[in-house]
Amino acid sequence: MSPLSFPQADATRRATDDERAAILAAPGFGQHFADFMAHARWNAEGGWGGDELVPYGPLSLDPATAVFHYAQEIFEGLKAFRHEDGSVWTFRPEKNAERMQASARRLALPELPTEDFLASLRTVTAADEPWVPAVDPSAEHSLYLRPFMFASESFLGVRASHTVDYYVIASPAGDYFPRGVEPLVVWISDTYARAGAGGTGAAKCGGNYASSLLGKKEAAEHGADEVLFLDSETHTRIDELSGMNVFAITADGRIVTPELSGSILPGVTRDSILQLAADRGLAPAEERLDMSSVLDQVTSGDIVEMFACGTAAVITPIGEFRSKDGSWPVGGGGSGEHTLALRKELTDIQYGRAEDRHGWLTRLV
């Protein structure tokens, strides 16, 4: 099968230059969408084809479309960064391609080859290049890329869909923390879990987010920003937040994150931080993190910093844990020295301000 090239069918832009400039002045996150989207369709007989680049717009779907009923859907998230010379780059996209293939296997969806995934990112970013925010060293603006794939066959039987649609949409993203990095208050849920053994926790699928929303609501009712889920069997081990991985840094220079248990999403940011931390002389470890032991070490001062990480917010300090049993401030209330240094180094690499010594950047435009 020949690789997909996503030829442009219609080059009409949705927004005028003035409309785009007004949005890029304050893009927010996930609220505005760029002019074009990439699309391809898979069917059981012919595999992938029908690739095209089309104006962003609503999809018309039959009410019996399988995804609405049985949630056979996966997605990815990555960013395009403008560099000083005007070029546009993304960060470790082959990791996202491989993760989407792993998610597809778990959700009984077809795998999209890495070269086709990369071609879809390149095509959308080239067409939507005016939407990639200009260089601004005091801001963290980017073009967020959202590839996703869903069961598009119309039928109500429970089986893997014979038709699947893949899209990439793009959305300009502004500063996640407009007032500077703000530590999170994290609610420890002992009621809900986001994923269980043998389930879909390691796949990036919408269903995991649907099951996290009530926990997030419970967190908000307790004045917390985010919810921390524990393992579903014993409710004693740290799993992750609804969409971010968790790290702890100890006073003796260890940096620890929960091991990939099968219910934890293998974050690209998580993997990159393990490497950057080792480069800085911290001792990285992936192991089981017992919640009550972590809270004891937070109280004793053996754990000095904690943070959550993911593509959207990069690294977010955890300032306090809360549960029905009490509250635990972390370190001096968050924004520890290593946390901020790792955050700066990672974003400096992404924006081309620091040497890309691990070869993590891929040029898109």
Ligand SMILES: *Cc1c(COP(=O)(O)O)cnc(C)c1O
């Ligand atoms: C996407 C995601 C993350 C973060 O992954 P990155 O590749 O670092 O963006 C963490 N947890 C969950 C559940 C996710 O869906």
